[in-house]
Amino acid sequence: MDKGRSIPTLGDVAAAAGVSTATVSRCLNAPHRVVKSTRDRVMNSVRELGYTPNFGARAMAAKRTYTIGAIIPTMENAIFARGLQAFQEELHLRGYTLLVSSSAYRPDVEEEQIRALVARGADGLLLIGYDRDPAIHAYLELREVPALVAWAFSNDDKRPAIGFDNYASMYGLAQEVLRLGHRRIAVISGITKGNDRATQRLKGIQSAVRDSQIDPESLHIIESTYEIESGAAAFGQIMQSARRPTAVMCGNDVLAVGALQRARVMGLRVPEDVSITGFDDIELARIVTPALTTVHVPHREMGRKAAVELVNMVEKKSGGTSTQLQSSQRLRESLGPAPT
Amino acid sequence: MDKGRSIPTLGDVAAAAGVSTATVSRCLNAPHRVVKSTRDRVMNSVRELGYTPNFGARAMAAKRTYTIGAIIPTMENAIFARGLQAFQEELHLRGYTLLVSSSAYRPDVEEEQIRALVARGADGLLLIGYDRDPAIHAYLELREVPALVAWAFSNDDKRPAIGFDNYASMYGLAQEVLRLGHRRIAVISGITKGNDRATQRLKGIQSAVRDSQIDPESLHIIESTYEIESGAAAFGQIMQSARRPTAVMCGNDVLAVGALQRARVMGLRVPEDVSITGFDDIELARIVTPALTTVHVPHREMGRKAAVELVNMVEKKSGGTSTQLQSSQRLRESLGPAPT
DNA sequence: TGCCCTAGCGTAAGCGCTTACATCAGATTC
DNA sequence: GAATCTGATGTAAGCGCTTACGCTAGGGCA
Numbered sequence: 001m002d003k004g005r006s007i008p009t010l011g012d013v014a015a016a017a018g019v020s021t022a023t024v025s026r027c028l029n030a031p032h033r034v035v036k037s038t039r040d041r042v043m044n045s046v047r048e049l050g051y052t053p054n055f056g057a058r059a060m061a062a063k064r065t066y067t068i069g070a071i072i073p074t075m076e077n078a079i080f081a082r083g084l085q086a087f088q089e090e091l092h093l094r095g096y097t098l099l100v101s102s103s104a105y106r107p108d109v110e111e112e113q114i115r116a117l118v119a120r121g122a123d124g125l126l127l128i129g130y131d132r133d134p135a136i137h138a139y140l141e142l143r144e145v146p147a148l149v150a151w152a153f154s155n156d157d158k159r160p161a162i163g164f165d166n167y168a169s170m171y172g173l174a175q176e177v178l179r180l181g182h183r184r185i186a187v188i189s190g191i192t193k194g195n196d197r198a199t200q201r202l203k204g205i206q207s208a209v210r211d212s213q214i215d216p217e218s219l220h221i222i223e224s225t226y227e228i229e230s231g232a233a234a235f236g237q238i239m240q241s242a243r244r245p246t247a248v249m250c251g252n253d254v255l256a257v258g259a260l261q262r263a264r265v266m267g268l269r270v271p272e273d274v275s276i277t278g279f280d281d282i283e284l285a286r287i288v289t290p291a292l293t294t295v296h297v298p299h300r301e302m303g304r305k306a307a308v309e310l311v312n313m314v315e316k317k318s319g320g321t322s323t324q325l326q327s328s329q330r331l332r333e334s335l336g337p338a339p340t
Numbered sequence: 341m342d343k344g345r346s347i348p349t350l351g352d353v354a355a356a357a358g359v360s361t362a363t364v365s366r367c368l369n370a371p372h373r374v375v376k377s378t379r380d381r382v383m384n385s386v387r388e389l390g391y392t393p394n395f396g397a398r399a400m401a402a403k404r405t406y407t408i409g410a411i412i413p414t415m416e417n418a419i420f421a422r423g424l425q426a427f428q429e430e431l432h433l434r435g436y437t438l439l440v441s442s443s444a445y446r447p448d449v450e451e452e453q454i455r456a457l458v459a460r461g462a463d464g465l466l467l468i469g470y471d472r473d474p475a476i477h478a479y480l481e482l483r484e485v486p487a488l489v490a491w492a493f494s495n496d497d498k499r500p501a502i503g504f505d506n507y508a509s510m511y512g513l514a515q516e517v518l519r520l521g522h523r524r525i526a527v528i529s530g531i532t533k534g535n536d537r538a539t540q541r542l543k544g545i546q547s548a549v550r551d552s553q554i555d556p557e558s559l560h561i562i563e564s565t566y567e568i569e570s571g572a573a574a575f576g577q578i579m580q581s582a583r584r585p586t587a588v589m590c591g592n593d594v595l596a597v598g599a600l601q602r603a604r605v606m607g608l609r610v611p612e613d614v615s616i617t618g619f620d621d622i623e624l625a626r627i628v629t630p631a632l633t634t635v636h637v638p639h640r641e642m643g644r645k646a647a648v649e650l651v652n653m654v655e656k657k658s659g660g661t662s663t664q665l666q667s668s669q670r671l672r673e674s675l676g677p678a679p680t
Numbered sequence: 681t682g683c684c685c686t687a688g689c690g691t692a693a694g695c696g697c698t699t700a701c702a703t704c705a706g707a708t709t710c
Numbered sequence: 711g712a713a714t715c716t717g718a719t720g721t722a723a724g725c726g727c728t729t730a731c732g733c734t735a736g737g738g739c740a
Contacts, residue, residue, distance in 0.1 A: 007483055009726055020690045025728055035688065050479065055459040056396035056405075057726035060695045065396075067460070075440075076425050077623075081415045088442060092449075097456045100415075100440045102428060109432075116437045119395040120407070120460060139390065143347055228623060257627055283417075283568060287597055289629040349696055360720045365698055375718060397696035400725045683739085691732075702721075709714075 008049040016045040028053065059121035066096050068310060069117030070126040073105045077226065077254050078282045080128070083150070086303030087126065094311050096123075105225070107194050111136055118145050124314040126150055126306060130157055131196040146313035146320060150306050151297075152197050153324045160313065160320030162306045166197045169295045169327040170204030170249075173277060176293075176329060177247050178212045181338035182275065185209065186220040186245035188234045188255045198223075198251055201279060205249055220245060224255060231258020232265075239266060239274075246274060246338045253278035253285045256292055260334065271336030281330050290333030297327050348389040356385040368393065399461035406436050408650060409457030410466040413445045417566065417594050418622045420468070423490070426643030427466065434651050436463075445565070447534050451476055458485050464654040466490055466646060470497055471536040486653035486660060490646050491637075492537050493664045500653065500660030502646045506537045509635045509667040510544030510589075513617055516633075516669060517587050518552045521678035522615065525549065526560035526585035528574045528595045538563075538591055541619060545589055560585060564595060571598020572605075579606060579614075586614060586678045593618035593625045596632055600674065611676030621670050630673030637667050 014021045019038060026033050027042040034042070045051075059065045068091055072080045088098040101117060103110035114136060117125060125140065125147040137159065140147050149161035177185065187205055190198035206216045220238055224230040231254060238248060239262075250256035256278030263270050270276055270290055278285055278294035285292035302325055312318035354361045359378060366373050367382040374382070385391075399405045408431055412420045428438040441457060443450035454476060457465060465480065465487040477499065480487050489501035517525065527545055530538035546556045560578055564570040571594060578588060579602075590596035596618030603610050610616055610630055618625055621636035642665055652658035 010728095011726075021727075022691080022729075023689060026689085029728080033688080038688085050482065052455055052459055054400070054461075054726055055456075056399040056461050057695085058728075059396040060394070060400065060697090061726080061728040063695080063728095065460075067456075074425070075415060075421045076418070077421070078416070078418065081417070081421075085414070085416050085442070085444075089444075097453070098441065099460075101438065102425070104425075104429075113437070115392055116395075116407075119392055120405075120439075121394075121396050142390065228627070261627060284624070284627070287568070287601065287624070288627055350698095351696075361697075362699075362721080363719060366719090369698080373718080378718080394696055397725085398698075400727090401696080401698040403698095403725080681740105685736100685738080687734105687736090689733085691730105693728105693730090695727085697725085698723105700721105700723090703719085705716100705718090707714100707716080710712095 008051045010051075010053070012049055013042065013045045013051050016049060017042045055121070065121040065123055067099060067120070067122050068096050068124050068126065068307075068314070069099050069101065069114075069120075069122035071101045071103055071110055071113045071117065072128055073103055073110075074226070075100075075102050078284065079226075079252065079254070079280055080151070082282070083299035083303035083306075086300040087307050088303075090304045090307030091311070094307070096307075096311060105191070105195070107132060114140070118143055124148070124310045126310060128152075129196050130154065130159065130161070131194050131199075146310065148306055148310045148313065148320070150302060152200075153322065154196075160309070160322050162302055162309060162323045162325065164297060164302075164325045164327040166200035167204040167207075169297075170201040170279065171208045172204075173279070173293075173295055173329055174205045174208035174249065176331065177249060177275065177277065177335065178208060178214075180247075180275070180336065182245075182247040183214060183338065184218070184243060184245040184247075186238045186248045187222070188231055188238070188248060188250045188259060189221060189223050190226055190251040190255070191223050201251055224251075226252060226254050228254055228258040228261065231255035232262035233258075235259035235262040236266070239263075239268070244274070247277070247335070248274060249277045251279060253280045253282045253292060253294055256294070256334070257284055257288055260288055260290075260292070270334050273339065275335045275338075277335055285330070285332070292330075293332045293335035294330050295327050296330045298325050301325060348391045350391075350393070353382065353385045353389055353391050356389060357382045395461070405461040405463055407439060407460070407462050408436050408464050408466065408647075408654070409439050409441065409454075409460075409462035411441045411443055411450055411453045411457070412468055413443055413450075414566070415440075415442050418624065419566075419592065419594070419620055420491070422622070423639035423643035423646075426640040427647045428643075430644045430647030431651070434647070436647075436651060445531070445535070447472060454480070458483055464488070464650045466650060468492075469536050470494065470499065470501070471534050471539075486650065488646055488650045488653065488660070490642060492540075493662065494536075500649070500662055502642055502649060502663045502665065504637060504642075504665045504667040506540035507544040507547075510541040510619065511548045512544075513619070513633075513635055513669060514545045514548035514589065516671065517589060517615065517617065517675065518548060518554075520587075520615070520676065522585075522587040523554060523678065524558070524583060524585040524587075526578045526588045527562070528571055528578070528588060528590045528599060529561060529563050530566055530591040530595070531563050541591055564591075566592060566594050568594055568598040568601065571595035572602035573598075575599035575602040576606070579603075579608070584614070587617070587675070588614060589617045591619060593620045593622045593632060593634055596634070596674070597624055597628055600628055600630075600632070610674050613679065615675045615678075617675055625670070625672070632670075633672045633675035634670050635667050636670045638665050641665060
């Protein structure tokens with residue numbers, strides 16, 4: 001086709017510089033193996049032609065793309081944003097490009113996205129949480145694509161992970177709630193099916209309650225999607241029940257903010273009439289009034305360390321080790337003593 | 341290498357099914373061109389071997405990847421999240437995969453990401469705003485990768501775009517502020533350099549002020565990065581000046597929320613002592629107390645329509661048309677009459 | 681001076697896929 | 711029954727790149 005305006009290839013550069021394609025390739029990938037005079041000539045041609053390598057071809061020939069993929073449940077709220085930003089920054093420092101995909105919390109979409117990313121040559125993958133079809137991990141293993149689980153950590157699972165103990169974190173927060181005298185507690189949980197983080201958090205509350213000699217069956221539990229509106233709706237429903245709780249513990253900050261909003265609409269004072277807690281400590285938690293009591297997660301640290309570990313795995317410097325991060329409580333205004 | 345556990349290829353499937361690679365390829369890409377009996381046999385082998393196509397190879401041979409790239413300035417706040425989610429959903433419906441990259445508001449990083457995505461075979465690109473090195477658009481044109489500008493719209497620019505008029509939207513909001521009697525106005529703008537949206541919004545305010553016979557020079561303008569903390573800091577600085585404004589107009593909701601926070605810390609009542617406005621109408625705007633007066637942008641609609649248009653461009657059904665969306669004011673509690 | 685090394689490049693064989701073109705066995709037509 | 715057509719499948723030529731291997735020339739060494 002019209003030579004004039006078609007995309008320049010390695011061959012074009014080679015021809016322009018009067019060398020072989022091998023030399024051009026070496027200039028790009030292992031400059032020290034080419035003598036400076038030729039290298040300069042080649043680089044000039046590269047610039048003049050506006051050449052950029054075709055990754056598809058490169059990946060096929062070299063089996064390396066310097067691309068890392070991440071599949072997160074959602075971009076819509078800030079839960080993953082901060083950690084992901086740190087993840088990307090660290091990857092960038094190490095010469096890797098991050099490609100992100102979101103699954104809308106749907107396992108089938110997640111699987112599709114994983115395949116898409118792998119098929120596009122991702123060298124490694126960041127996945128959120130443990131819960132997914134084992135076939136996927138088998139698939140990744142066959143293809144020798146290392147994957148790192150993030151936002152979760154479990155001693156019982158050998159897959160490499162970086163995160164915190166969702167169970168213990170929520171257990172601790174629930175203890176605090178109980179310490180303040182709350183006995184009638186409701187929970188607005190994320191959808192637990194297929195989401196180990198939501199599951200563990202819920203279990204944490206249940207255990208703490210049980211350990212305080214309260215019948216866990218008395219917990220009013222509602223599962224809800226992670227949206228402010230859903231949180232609000234769940235809160236409304238809970239507060240219509242005959243036996244109103246004095247504290248509502250939410251699976252994350254987004255749900256808690258929804259609850260807070262609805263409380264205001266209903267004319268309920270927080271925490272005088274009802275206490276509300278969250279999880280994640282996203283920016284939102286400090287901004288709302290009253291500020292949210294929640295569990296702080298070191299998102300940026302997690303993102304950064306995930307990048308370091310994943311790159312090591314890709315470069316075979318690590319077989320994949322797991323790292324547990326510490327979460328901590330942030331006791332703010334939305335949690336108070338149980339009304340007498 | 342050890343045949344047993346290596347990645348299956350088209351050839352492996354062909355061998356297993358006893359057909360040629362061409363037939364397997366056709367089964368995958370144009371099923372109707374293969375008779376059902378063979379097709380079933382092939383698909384069985386595909387399943388048994390756990391075959392997934394290699395996109396690099398496919399892209400190289402077919403020059404199509406069904407992948408769309410988007411480069412957004414940041415994932416950290418929700419400005420782009422909602423629109424992007426809708427964008428992805430619509431793309432998914434049409435059989436395309438979305439890959440996202442973030443530039444941290446840095447032009448050099450953005451350029452790098454654009455090249456990365458193109459090199460990885462993106463069929464089309466979604467870019468935010470007009471402002472960027474013309475060389476980039478030339479590069480995309482040479483490579484025949486269609487690009488759609490989003491979150492901005494200008495009659496003066498012929499590049500295909502979908503968005504709203506940042507200038508007019510902010511002009512309208514400023515008029516409202518002026519109508520309420522505010523004469524001493526401050527602006528916390530985003531960084532205008534390299535950001536046409538921030539620039540247009542600022543100009544909108546300046547024009548409205550001028551049209552009200554106020555010296556635009558009297559505007560106290562601070563440029564700030566789009567972070568809550570920066571917004572808070574800028575607000576603090578503004579409120580220390582000798583001639584305190586009665587209204588502070590912010591370049592977006594994130595900055596406005598920062599301002600709101602600092603106002604509370606400083607013991608200033610909003611809007612009694614000072615009015616504050618935002619832009620974008622992200623979720624946050626409704627959640628803070630007092631709720632934020634802002635400009636509503638139809639994010640989801642924009643995302644969806646962007647997907648439709650971009651796919652059409654990729655499939656050559658459209659040369660790239662521009663669409664202007666309407667923004668609208670959301671007058672909430674944070675804006676009140678100027679104190680007398 | 682003759683030999684071996686080595687640095688610097690070129691040659692060419694793939695990587696896994698798509699697709700134009702060739703082939704071939706019916707089915708259709710007169 | 712021969713000629714023609716048609717639909718299903720195979721053959722093989724790339725797509726743009728990397729890299730094992732081979733070649734050459736100059737330098738070092740005995």
